[in-house]
Amino acid sequence: MAAAAPSPVPAAISAAAKVASPKAGDRKVVPVTAADEVEQEEMHVLAVDDSSVDRAVIAKILRSSKYRVTTVDSATRALELLCLGLLPDVSMIITDYWMPGMTGYELLKRVKESSQLKEIPVVIMSSENVPNRISRCLEEGAEDFLLKPVRPSDVSRLCSRIR
């Protein structure tokens, strides 16, 4: 699974509420609020993990909370897509810590060093509870550090902060 898989806009956003832009590349949905209903602008999350199992689970958790999710299997690929401007509306990056090649920690550093990307919150996931690792990530600017296996409650807690 080397390519990013942008997910389609979920059906949850009704046709009546969606104002589609004529531009093909524009995935933003402009919310039209009804009297008793507030449509929030969709958050687009980039999930980075070399494990296909973990990608499937984290993507599902996020999509169940109505986020749009793009999954990639490496930090290198994530950076490529981000720097090429192919994911202009990413509102959060959630990444595994240890991956072959570039680690999630290195990805975090690159994102925070980039004037283009540094405002994007980065969340690190790891199956190991290593206090040094956690504090290093937080010092480097990580928004949060989640222990795997990640649960829906971890993610909703974190997304409600970032919204």
Added chain:
Amino acid sequence: FNGAAHLVRADDSDAATNRRRRPAPPGYLDEQFSQVEDLQDETSPNFTEEVVSLFFKDSTRLMTNIEQTMEKYPRDFSRWDAHVQQLKGSCSSIGASRMKNECTSFRNSCGAGNIESCMRSLQKVKGEHAALRQKLESYFQLLRQAGPAGMAIRHGGM
């Protein structure tokens, strides 16, 4: 479906009525598996099976890597350990607790630099893998046979 309940429960309490959030007994699968099942919905009605299938594909590959690494790099315990750690992570993600525990033993054997116990651990991990595959195949078959009522026979501890 009480007759088949023994396939999914490690104890003999009634599995057929409701999903309960009590801690799973040390069986093949732990609470994380329930978390994965809970994600299944109308938009992805086969989610659990899909994830399980990804797991078996991934874990089979990782186990092959481990065997090849042990052959190619004899006594390179930290290299072996890195591979076992990956496998353990995969087990953890779907709640495969027995297999995960065998991975932990395996890592301990690597840490101790003990070849024989590494070899034994490898065999145990393979054994748990095969057993889990069988359990899950039976479980999914059961759910299919049960049809819509299958939602009531949700796993609480396998």
